[in-house]
Amino acid sequence: MFQKVKLVLCGWAVLALSLPINAQKTGSALKPVEKVARKGSELVIPYEKYVLPNGLTLVVHEDHSDPIVHVDVTYHVGSAREEVGKSGFAHFFEHMMFQGSDHVADEEHFKIVTNAGGTLNGSTNKDRTNYYETIPSNQLETALWLEADRMGFLLDVVTQKKFEIQRSTVKNERGQNYDNRPYGLVGETTARTLYPYGHPYSWLTIGYIEDLNRVNVDDLKNFFLRWYGPNNATVTVGGDVNPKDVVKMVEKYFGSIPRGPEVKNRKLAAVTLPQDRYVSYEDNVRFPLLQMVFPTVPNRHPDEAPLDCLAEILGGGKNSILYKNLIKEQKAVQADASHPASELAGEFTLRVLPFPGQTLADMEKMVRASLQEFEKTGVTDDAITRFKAKYESDIINSLESVAGKVSQLAANQTYTGSPNYLPTDYKVHMAVTKADVMRVYNQYIKNKHAVILSVVPKGQAQAVAKPDNFKPTTDGYKAPADQYAGLKYVKPKDNFDRSQRPGAGKNPVVTVPPFYRDNLPNGIKIIGTENKEVPMVTLLFSMQGGHKLSAKDPSRAGIASLMAAMLNESTEKYTAEDINSQLEKLGSSISVSGGTEAINVTVESQVKNLDATLALLEERLLRPRFDPVDFERLKKQRLEAIANQATQPTVIADNVYNKLLYGEGNILAVPAIGTAATVNTITLEDIKNFYRENFSPSVTNLVIVGDIKQQDIKPKLAFLEKWTAKPVTMPVLPPMPSGDKSKIYLVDKEKAAQSEIRIGYLALPYDATGEYYKSGLMNYILGGNFNSRINLNLREAKGYTYGARSGFSGTELVGPFTAQAGVRANVSDSAVVEFLKEIKTFRSEGIHDDELAFLKSSVGQRDALKYETPYQKAVFLNNIIKYNLDADFVKKQNEILQNITKEEINTLAKKNLPLEKMNIMLVGDKALIKPGLEKLGYEVVELDTEGNQVKQTATPTAPVTPATPAPAEKNKKAPAKPRKSMPEIRTS
Template sequence: MSKKSIMVLCLVATLSAQAQTPKKATPAKKTTSMEKTGQTKMVEKVTRKGSELVIPYEKYRLPNGLTVVVHEDHSDPIVHVDVTYHVGSAREEVGKSGFAHFFEHMMFQGSDNVGDEEHFKIVSQAGGDLNGTTNQDRTNYFETVPSNQLETALWLEADRMGFLLDAVTQRKFEVQRETVKNERGQNYDNRPYGLVYEKKAQALYPYGHPYSWTTIGYIEDLNRVDVNDLKNFFLRWYGPNNATLTVGGDVTPAQVVKLAEKYFGSIPRGPEVKNMKLPAPVLAQDRYISYEDNVRFPMVQMTFPTVPNYHPDEVPLDVLSEIIGGGKNSIIYKNLIKSQKAVQANAGHPCSELAGEFTLTALPIPGNSLADMEKELRNAFAEFEKRGVTDDDLERFKSGYEANMINSLSSVAGKTSILAAYQTFTGNPNYLTNQLKANRAVTKEDVLRVYNKYLKGKPAVILSVVPKGKPEMVAKADNFKVDPDGYRAPADQYAGLKYVKAKDTFDRSKRPASGANPVIKVPPFWKDNLANGIKVIGAKNSEVPTVTLLFTLLGGHKLEAHDPSKAGIASLTAAMLNESSEKYTAEDISSQLQKLGSSINFGSGTETMTVSVSSQVKNLDATLALLEERMLHPRFDPADFDRLKKQRLEAIKNQSTQPTVVANNVFNKMLYGEGHIKAVPVIGTTATVESLNLDDVKKFYANYFSPSVTNLVIVGDVEKTQIMPKLAFLNKWAAKPVNIPAEPKVANIDKTKIYVVDKDKAAQSEIRIGYMALPYDATGDYYKATLMNYVLGGAFNSRINLNLRENKGYTYGAWSYFSGSEAPGPFTAAAGVRTNVSDSSVVEFMKEIKRFREEGITDEELDFMRSAIGQSDALKYETSFQKASFLNNMLRYNLDADYVDKQNQILKTITKEEINALAKKYLPLEKMNIMLVGDKGSIKPGLEKLGYDVVELDPDGAPILAKADAPAVTAEPKKAEPLKGRKARKEGRVF
């Protein structure tokens, strides 16, 4: 098995966040042997029997305590390396929160034999990608690289495990402290509902409990500590005996063990680390707390303490959370969403190593109070008592769990991460077997038992989040304050720690040789056409027994140019197609899909509508029958339309509370100009959506949902001869001509100006800089411009990111990119920066763009770009999703079968002179828009000193001052994902 899946992020975050030490399961086939003390020990070997769901591996332990787990998989020439340390924010002390996460940042700042910022550069240049993440219970570092780079990846990880501290300087400490503050500002303080977990944790757990603060920590704690505190944290927790090295992919266990012994074996053991176990929090009564936030919708969240991960009661509580508020068949969905009382409502049961939380959340639609919502959430429990647990409930949950698990095994990164998490928290990499047994064995009686034990009549923490200036909206007045009395600090664990370096018999300063690059082949594919005009392209992928279908219908939001007063109709039509069919209600379809372990989703974007289907091979026929119902026989129920329209209107109004959304919308409005449909958000505006009726949806579907503009990509464990007959039902879909409007001319930029949108008291400023650039072209100037931009703002080690993030500490991440399609798209440079450096950040952005345009690329940067992009091919085609995206591009842009070879030839032969000419041509500094969304009172005075005209705009992009002559407009440019890890939890998110 191999290949990536979307579910792996959620699954791995859940697995790696928690654990007790459970009994080990007997794997399919397991052998063990122990060698003499002082030598590496082979602990066990697990193999697969037949088609059972298991990840084969071998497990070893080095004399210094490092655990090594190896999964061999030669399906792709790539390898995933993961080093997990059993330390997270739960190991921190009161007054020193945020250390574990802070140290994650410091681990990328160089070590004795790896220069500053070189870790990212070396992995990127090798064609790989990398990251690090921290949660309450562990910190992990990982790389996915071509298999010839295995030794380099292990050398890098070993160097920072054993040779870090002399490279930790005060200056690096200060810069990364600012970066962490920026991360907190971006993801917590400046994000609506960003402080929910922090506030809840303070009330749910006793003062001093390791879960009573968040992983990011408090600003005052970050300000208080010094570099020696940080070094002590490393010495206490980062020893090899508190780590697991897991390697998966195109390797052999013998190869990995030999290299692990070479690079990690001489690193001394650290202090012993014992697992923690704490009693569950005890609440004597309901604790009501609240805070004010920059939100449109108030929110109430009710949280009950439960059990740690892997506790026998965890799975029954998971089932209960699904029944109460986990989907379209849940009680909360029926009572709050379907009835139009709430814009969002759900239940979840996230668990961690030391504790679990059963959480219910509701955001009311205006006209319903938080007190009403609290009552409704409590009523859901009462209804559950009457309703009980059904056979369907259990079947949906069990089928969904197994389908998600299968999907999570579709990549070496996914499998490696699962092995690492199970080893870290259970000591058994094969704990997947136990998890499957627990899920298959759960009964109705188990679910009723845990309800009575943990929820019925039990106190909870009830958190209200209300708009600023409206404290009267809370569900109930606060009755709880954090009380530090009685807290006893734990014994000091940091006294007498000494830094002892490894002594080697080889020169560790020499970077390992890489060997020959693996031979990469574009996946073989086949093409066909259906009688009604659908173009089909497919590829076999037998790594997991699943099939993915992706329909792409050209048009989408762009079709609304025919009648801009109906903007948002494409998106609303797609939402309606996710609802009921003529034969089945939306709840019926959702239930059947869950039982099948399948999914069907309709969506709409700027230029396309999409239909994505995922199914296990064994359930493909049943899934396609449901697809036929939804695609060809939509019910278009008036009640569904009324509910979805109301939700959209509320979501549009809510955008004003989200700085990143405001920035993206206003930036697009400025770029495209008045009258351009892409100047309007895909979701529409209040005025356009209010004008829509159900007949508009039916008309849009009838006119534009057509096979004549449809491409279909099929990737999975099926042959063409198997799948094509199953798609015969699509020929019932009658073709009709679809007139896709031509792109109007975009607004001109006469000269570079600064535009400011006020976001009162914003913790950060969102910056967007750019202009309308190029249409997509696989082998022309667009492709070459992306090569040019790579070292400017396309890589972590780009000039822009190294300057603003790593050198200045202004931001959590800064980047630039081109984003074109059939029509020209923008060049964008973007970042979220601290308010007090908004003007300085603009200066640095423009300085880097100007310097690159005038001075060009260096020889070293050209070599780096060629190597990084050229070797990354090994990672491009691993998963079904990656193959589907590749094939979809081929159809959409009518690309030749050898276009990848042509790109590689361009990459090899492009010269400095060509790159520099592209920079001069496509970085027009004098004709770019500079736009900031932030606290005007704080940022405008500094911006006015930069020598540009400064124009104020309202949140809709309209000029406020008479002198403003800016082209006005909105849409949503693609935003790069931040490079550091984010937590994923088993609960619903709020906006």
């Protein structure tokens, strides 16, 4: 069989060689079955594709722009391959794959990659599981050795103890990301209502607790044997590599792994609903939620792109119908539409969070009226243009990093059999017409039935849109044939010693991006660098002061953030809708945000549209309208967001912790968003005055990163010289409290499944080469990486948490040292004991020789990963200009790192880990956790959700170490989102 690829994309030719798809070894290496090369500026990712005799697919992308490599191993198995009653296997096994293999000890996978200066993780979704590393290019062979070892040599080291630890970790993850999170069960409730019983998408990737409790270690081993064969995997390598070298390494390490059982792609009949299905549940939320989900089509179906466009028109931004009818009219805090599509099905989703005073029944009527309005108004040419421009920019942005390009190649190969699906996908989206959008609306939405979910605050069951009319049933379900009988574990046979870890090649030469500086007459300081990898330009403006300026009038705290929000609205020349429409047609973005120390303006534009984007930036920066209607709406939204924070344990913990650190009367003790009392006092005239007095070029830094030279962009920024400078005085903040002794502070969050822990004190101001930097090195071993003492104890050994960490976070003035985690409620006291034990032990006993070597190796090789993307470059340059750093500060940091001694580390630990003066704060269920905390020997002070003291309880003086409960599991990122995920439910 031959495979031929020849595509023409908007005049860009994409050429591929025609070669036998089953080409095998010629001499000592495989020959490519497919090659794709870029000509000029084509929107294509060059690669070579190989297929090993055991069925493993290898895709190699060569890119020498940075001395890094990204390795991705994708297995075509996700939760959709699981069985009824055994949900969560795919994700559970992702955890197990980090627990060692025959030639890699427990926790060594993380340690080896981190020691090499790399990062790693894994993710699981409905349809695939992937594992990946980004590493300096000299560490490629090590990454491939690690991945091959767990593909071919895993099961003998899967022990019952590891199994139990990871089972507990998955439960912690479920608690943190689903059960204890506002609206966390929306997806699970929707899935079991939308899909018939037994459908592969009728449960979530995380699985059900009862299934996790039921599973045994042999079930998990069978899952591996069935789905983790090389013939169900794609290895994708991209970056600073030679394809011939990659092929030899992959042949060596993966070639002897036996094929697994055959895996076939599936197609399922489209889901249809005989009637609208109303379901509901109560949650610990302030805003009720209405969600309508219509079943649609899978990924890469011809109707997917027009449905995506329909979602943008209905609820994709300030020009959408839902925004106009619900948000603009102050009926809803949030209203959006999306069309996440997976391999077997898609879900067209409409979602609304109403303002208090509006019912979910009202929201349903308004959403349905908005759909009828769309039927009458139809699709405009502008809407199609906006959709296509946004899609193009999103695609270009996704290719900024080698990881982004590798992920694209890996996903396309896994789902389509060709890595080169990007041009096809692009072409399909660029071909969408108005008629296509109306056709899919009529086919999938108009007069069709949906799942209509109501999420209501606890105790308000009567507030649902309509009473529930559906319960899942097993009617029509037929169990599939057993796929797990007779599976055998056969280890590879090699002619080399796999226990010998590959040596690293020569360390790559890492250069800090060359940059230029400039100053405008009105005081703007400019720093920039040319970046030719993608045809984009990023500008980052930073106006110093931000929330700190509220110290001049604390009664109006939150004004900087609210003023920044107003700058995203109407200008003298354009309405907010007009300016957003123009930006979307350009594929550009301009966003203004208010932070603690600065007001930031971020601009992204394709080079070809930069002039038009900067013209809109001039409007937004220099000619805001400050419309009273916009102000009223934003202020109302802000007050609701502040009230909503009382439902979120993590936000409560951060806010109360800051109040403990900075003390009453310090503006830094007040959230940047403000409080209900302070925001209520802010008037529109206050906003105008704040803009006139503080929004000034005299305190503005500008970072420029993009595919444009300094001499070419400078004339385009001439409009900034029209910006009149004014003196801005930074307020002097009151002295920070030093703390006399450690106390436990407890905020009651009734019935919380988890407790949020914060332990720390006000430590050090930022400096790049002094005590702050060195203390960061000291903390790296304590709580600054996955293999840190804190995380290995609380997550891996004890199973209390999904992840625990510590760190210094300095600013120009001062910043805290914080150790933190979200832990199971029933181990809250034990978790505090373990945190304190690790800090005390590190302070008293210091760092070990092997830990010092690990620190120097890991941090010393990370530079290769620091400056790859435009955003990374912008952050790097922003720090240089913000803190007035020397051009060679990175070199100085490396010298400090390589010369730092155990004695210096230990001295820093003794000085900067003052355990006797740290605040110990918990947000959790008082009734459950207070008795254990009172046994620890500290004074326990009860606070409300705003940090005000409720009452104080004396406690025993002799600390008692609680018994250690049973274990749980590992820290990794949350599962990767689908290619098009639903918008996040914004709750603050």
